[in-house]
Amino acid sequence: MSVLAAEGVVAGYGAAEQILKGASVRVEPGEIVTIIGPNGAGKSTLLKTIAGLVAAKEGQIILSGKDVTSADAGGRAKAGIAFVPQERNVFGSLTVAENLEIAGFLDPAGASARAEGLYATYPMLAAKRRALARTLSGGQRQILAMAMGLMSNPSLMLLDEPTAGLSPKAADDLFDAIVALNRDGLPILMVEQHAVEALAVSHRGYVLVSGRNSAEGTGPGLAADPEIRRLFLGG
Numbered sequence: 108m109s110v111l112a113a114e115g116v117v118a119g120y121g122a123a124e125q126i127l128k129g130a131s132v133r134v135e136p137g138e139i140v141t142i143i144g145p146n147g148a149g150k151s152t153l154l155k156t157i158a159g160l161v162a163a164k165e166g167q168i169i170l171s172g173k174d175v176t177s178a179d180a181g182g183r184a185k186a187g188i189a190f191v192p193q194e195r196n197v198f199g200s201l202t203v204a205e206n207l208e209i210a211g212f213l214d215p216a217g218a219s220a221r222a223e224g225l226y227a228t229y230p231m232l233a234a235k236r237r238a239l240a241r242t243l244s245g246g247q248r249q250i251l252a253m254a255m256g257l258m259s260n261p262s263l264m265l266l267d268e269p270t271a272g273l274s275p276k277a278a279d280d281l282f283d284a285i286v287a288l289n290r291d292g293l294p295i296l297m298v299e300q301h302a303v304e305a306l307a308v309s310h311r312g313y314v315l316v317s318g319r320n321s322a323e324g325t326g327p328g329l330a331a332d333p334e335i336r337r338l339f340l341g342g
């Protein structure tokens with residue numbers, strides 16, 4: 108059974124023309140799946156629609172066989188979706204520990220044990236637990252944002268441009284952290300501008316253009332496809 112099957116999703120903002128015009132994406136157990144495509148294609152909108160932050164006007168969102176299309180964002184979080192937005196994904200004026208505590212809202216009783224587990228996995232967070240989140244580097248902040256998502260023990264993690272604004276070295280380190288997280292069994296669906304690097308660590312990928320699926324394949328297969336390279340990957 109697919110972890111996620113989003114089929115024929117139509118969605119947008121307000122009364123304007125729809126941004127997504129029938130987009131579909133699947134995530135199978137254990138996969139990293141990356142969505143690439145030109146600016147404005149609707150990649151972030153698709154993640155937000157899967158997370159329940161934008162309403163699907165048509166189509167279905169099925170999570171591990173359960174139809175969550177009509178559930179709100181809170182219901183989808185309870186159903187197992189963790190969404191890490193591109194921006195404002197941590198509370199800068201709170202400490203690392205406070206950010207994790209807030210992210211444990213779905214299971215307050217289990218939150219402190221879960222935070223301790225995350226400190227063991229990410230020693231940087233343990234070392235910085237009393238530091239304000241705004242004092243972290245971009246890469247450290249992104250690790251904190253992912254750890255906040257992990258506080259709800261998700262069955263699927265959605266990452267919106269996790270390496271945006273990071274130096275090449277910090278982006279590499281973050282891709283390593285994403286691969287390590289997936290190796291522990293967590294399926295991941297991400298949107299990335301660093302398409303070559305993201306496809307290299309992905310089992311499969313989708314190309315979204317003007318709100319519709321344009322191509323799909325294995326990560327390395329898409330990254331090596333001459334037409335995809337010409338259009339989206341800079342030659």
Ligand SMILES: Nc1ncnc2c1ncn2[C@@H]1O[C@H](COP(=O)(O)OP(=O)(O)OP(=O)(O)O)[C@@H](O)[C@H]1O
Pocket residue numbers: 120126144145146147148149150151152153298
């Ligand atoms: N909150 C919003 N209200 C109105 N329009 C929006 C909103 N968010 C995004 N849009 C518009 O929806 C379109 C798709 O945006 P989206 O962020 O999904 O694209 P994207 O494929 O992720 O591209 P990018 O890489 O530029 O973020 C764009 O034209 C954008 O201006």
